[in-house]
Amino acid sequence: MTVREKLYEGKAKILYATDDPDVLLTYFKDDATAFNAQKRGSIRGKGAINCAITSHLFQKLEAVGIPTHFIRQVGGQEMQVRAVKIVPLEVVVRNIAAGSLCRETGLPVGKVLPQPLVEFYYKNDALGDPLLTRDRLFLLELATPEQVDWLRSQALQINNILSAFFQDCGITLVDFKLEFGLDHQGQLILADEISPDTCRLWDQAEDDPTRRVMDKDRFRHDLGDVESAYQQVLQRVLSSR
Numbered sequence: 001m002t003v004r005e006k007l008y009e010g011k012a013k014i015l016y017a018t019d020d021p022d023v024l025l026t027y028f029k030d031d032a033t034a035f036n037a038q039k040r041g042s043i044r045g046k047g048a049i050n051c052a053i054t055s056h057l058f059q060k061l062e063a064v065g066i067p068t069h070f071i072r073q074v075g076g077q078e079m080q081v082r083a084v085k086i087v088p089l090e091v092v093v094r095n096i097a098a099g100s101l102c103r104e105t106g107l108p109v110g111k112v113l114p115q116p117l118v119e120f121y122y123k124n125d126a127l128g129d130p131l132l133t134r135d136r137l138f139l140l141e142l143a144t145p146e147q148v149d150w151l152r153s154q155a156l157q158i159n160n161i162l163s164a165f166f167q168d169c170g171i172t173l174v175d176f177k178l179e180f181g182l183d184h185q186g187q188l189i190l191a192d193e194i195s196p197d198t199c200r201l202w203d204q205a206e207d208d209p210t211r212r213v214m215d216k217d218r219f220r221h222d223l224g225d226v227e228s229a230y231q232q233v234l235q236r237v238l239s240s241r
């Protein structure tokens with residue numbers, strides 16, 4: 001497969017065309033940003049780690065019937081994916097209160113939610129990815145009611161699968177963000193990545209609120225040992241069933 005022109009460069013990944021119009025190449029960068037790119041840096045080895053974790057998790061999901069854009073991992077930090085049109089929604093699932101949920105509602109960090117919370121954010125850097133209401137989502141014609149119902153049920157199903165998987169790794173899946181795209185048939189499929197950049201992952205062997213963090217919060221809040229936390233997630237993910 002021949003790699004062609006760069007189609008899009010985001011904060012953490014670059015998307016290339018290939019000689020097959022149905023296949024794109026995602027390159028995972030070591031660059032890290034937070035707070036809508038107000039904080040910038042680099043995490044050594046992140047591209048390769050996130051590519052490997054995403055590839056592993058997408059294969060796990062595919063194996064239990066969740067359609068994804070994943071085709072195969074190629075090279076150290078590249079993944080072949082099916083071409084999709086990304087829906088400008090960030091679908092966030094939360095099991096435990098953290099991050100913006102605590103900041104915006106006053107819920108204490110670590111509070112176990114009575115049931116998983118599914119939220120839709122508008123994927124729009126210029127606006128700072130605002131939280132959407134259902135009515136605003138329809139007003140902006142970001143998805144149909146049927147698509148929203150499907151996204152919600154798909155996100156909850158993915159949460160069940162990933163929560164159980166991370167549990168086996170000794171990791172609590174606190175919350176995570178998903179993106180979906182429309183394929184050539186107009187079908188919604190899971191796209192983008194699932195990695196320590198897009199999940200909150202807490203080490204069950206650690207009680208200390210700083211030491212337990214195994215995800216991008218280490219970078220966001222300058223907690224140190226970012227690379228080794230990402231490495232540790234990769235090791236546990238690859239050695240789990």
Ligand code: TMP
Nearest residue numbers: 098099100101175176177197198199200
């Ligand atoms: P939040 O608590 O900051 O809203 O984040 C919720 C989850 O979404 C958390 O696992 C991190 C992830 N996330 C992204 O993947 N990209 C983003 O731009 C943001 C703000 C959060």
Ligand code: ASP
Nearest residue numbers: 011033034035036037038
């Ligand atoms: N990825 C987002 C950004 O840079 C936010 C985050 O993950 O905190 O800006």
